[in-house]
Amino acid sequence: GDSVTQTEGLVTLTKGLPVMLNCTYQTTYSPFLFWYVQHLNEAPKLLLKSSTDNKRTEHQGFYATLHKSSSSFHLQKSSVQLSDSALYFCALSAMSNYNVLYFGSGTKLTVEP
């Protein structure tokens, strides 16, 4: 079935360093990939999304490229800020049912001064 894997449960970085959060997915259908961000005691919010192979999508300094050949949609940022500390979820919807999202287990990013 459709699924998403996020390998890092916890990432801790110093402010100003680059970050990459891993996301791989599994589906036999045409995929749509999302990154959601959840700050402490808040609801998850959409950060960015894509269904276009090999095209970089960006929002609020974060960027990701969908690579269908490797079933990946890694989230990156060149210089993290303290305000980036949050829980990040990768999610998948597929052509079998675009109205259902499959979420990964999440990566907690902590940025230290």
Added chain:
Amino acid sequence: EAAVTQSPRNKVTVTGGNVTLSCRQTNSHNYMYWYRQDTGHGLRLIHYSYGAGNLQIGDVPDGYKATRTTQEDFFLLLELASPSQTSLYFCASSGGGAGAEQFFGPGTRLTVL
């Protein structure tokens, strides 16, 4: 921006108790969802609906019922609550279709003693 509200925000009940979580959206969205969030598991879909009177089963439906009374209102029912249902519950709404964003409510923290 999309508006999804949930009530109550916090709830404590005892094992075997009867609990109803409420969700209302004012976005005229067709789709509404109930998720539970647990550390290490991300967001897991319990039930969803694409309109009043409709109910679709999600990935973790056991022990939960749901009812969509109007386009705006979606309820989650725990008729015999168990400690394993202690969790953070989120409701979401979406217009549906490929790439549609899901808008989340603020969450309800449920504790079953």
